[in-house]
Amino acid sequence: MTTEEKRKIDILKRDRKSVAEIAKELNLSPNTVKSYLQRRKSQNSCLMCGMHVEQNQGRKQKKFCSDKCRGLYWREQHKQSDGMTECVCAACGKKFYAYASKKRKYCSEVCYRRRNG
Numbered sequence: 001m002t003t004e005e006k007r008k009i010d011i012l013k014r015d016r017k018s019v020a021e022i023a024k025e026l027n028l029s030p031n032t033v034k035s036y037l038q039r040r041k042s043q044n045s046c047l048m049c050g051m052h053v054e055q056n057q058g059r060k061q062k063k064f065c066s067d068k069c070r071g072l073y074w075r076e077q078h079k080q081s082d083g084m085t086e087c088v089c090a091a092c093g094k095k096f097y098a099y100a101s102k103k104r105k106y107c108s109e110v111c112y113r114r115r116n117g
């Protein structure tokens with residue numbers, strides 16, 4: 001899985017999408033998404049590079065292996081929110097995320113075909 005894919009999973013997850021929806025959107029298998037989210041939940045790996053992060057008991061949980069990763073992560077998150085925009089499917093009315101530059105009208109291939117079929 002690429003960093004880009006992980007980032008998108010985070011964003012879709014934040015939007016309370018289900019594992020199935022995320023998998024479909026990113027063309028990944030549901031198992032890949034699920035295991036990524038599970039690993040993520042344990043939060044003992046760096047949110048940016050996935051490296052193991054040593055936790056100090058009783059201290060605030062660390063999310064990044066280094067300040068460098070922390071900086072990169074927030075920059076990337078910001079970039080993502082600029083590039084991706086919330087769209088409403090012209091066929092089924094469902095909300096979905098797409099790159100603004102792509103001007104997508106439909107949430108899925110199915111909806112596209114339903115309208116253009």
Ligand SMILES: [Zn+2]
Nearest residue numbers: 046049065069
């Ligand atoms: Zn890291």
Ligand SMILES: [Zn+2]
Nearest residue numbers: 089092107111
């Ligand atoms: Zn649709």
